[in-house]
Amino acid sequence: MHILGVLLPENQLVKHALTHFYGIGNKTALRLCARVQIHDRARVRNLNQSQVTALTAFLSSPANSPPVAAHALAGPDYVPPPLSQPAPQAEVAQPVDRLRDIKIESDLRRQMRENIAHQRMIGSYVGRRHAMHLPVRGQNTQSNARTARKLNRVERYN
Amino acid sequence: MWATAVVQGGRSAWKGPFFVAFPNLKHALENNIAIKTQARACTILPNFIGIRFLVHNGKDYIPVTVTQDMVGHKLGEFAITRKRFTYKQTKNK
Numbered sequence: 001m002h003i004l005g006v007l008l009p010e011n012q013l014v015k016h017a018l019t020h021f022y023g024i025g026n027k028t029a030l031r032l033c034a035r036v037q038i039h040d041r042a043r044v045r046n047l048n049q050s051q052v053t054a055l056t057a058f059l060s061s062p063a064n065s066p067p068v069a070a071h072a073l074a075g076p077d078y079v080p081p082p083l084s085q086p087a088p089q090a091e092v093a094q095p096v097d098r099l100r101d102i103k104i105e106s107d108l109r110r111q112m113r114e115n116i117a118h119q120r121m122i123g124s125y126v127g128r129r130h131a132m133h134l135p136v137r138g139q140n141t142q143s144n145a146r147t148a149r150k151l152n153r154v155e156r157y158n
Numbered sequence: 159m160w161a162t163a164v165v166q167g168g169r170s171a172w173k174g175p176f177f178v179a180f181p182n183l184k185h186a187l188e189n190n191i192a193i194k195t196q197a198r199a200c201t202i203l204p205n206f207i208g209i210r211f212l213v214h215n216g217k218d219y220i221p222v223t224v225t226q227d228m229v230g231h232k233l234g235e236f237a238i239t240r241k242r243f244t245y246k247q248t249k250n251k
Contacts, residue, residue, distance in 0.1 A: 118227065121227065122225065122227045122228050122231070123236060124228075124231055124235040124236055125234075125235045125236075126235070128238065
């Protein structure tokens, strides 16, 4: 199944398949499943249409997703009202929702490129090392440094 | 997902950024005098903008002019400490 152009293998658990997105790891995938109400053990081939729609809607713009309803917790001395009366609505502050702040795929890649370009523009050590295709965080360069030679560019592709 | 931790660079929030209180900051900004310093670990604060620093790199003092984008970085990031190896034909010249 494809969601936003990313192939999710049919026979994998949804929480594992979601990590095929660039920018979503195991932790975020679990939270994402909880958010769109997909079971822990659900597999991609068992998803129904509404769940796929919910996933697509969330991942296409996490920042614009509807906020989660905040419910008040009951204290130890809480006495529920009788069933005939409606329950009083308590004022609850909206909790911080980090799942709405995630960036995936091209957004995340663009953010990374911008961060490197910023370092390069102000001429810091990190920016210089990127421009020289060398390790940035003090790793040895006498041998190896292969990953840095492959990846560290001002115009980085991944 | 934990943006604040990245912003603070692993330093606890109640301490705030590490910086050195330069006594001659205002004087330097008005008269365009470079501040000679060895405090490479000093975070660049918003009121440093426009000031010229001479930051020690272990051997010399490297001129650094602070701009808007440098705020939040350290002074030492802009004074490199390593010299690139260049081959010389004879050693004793």
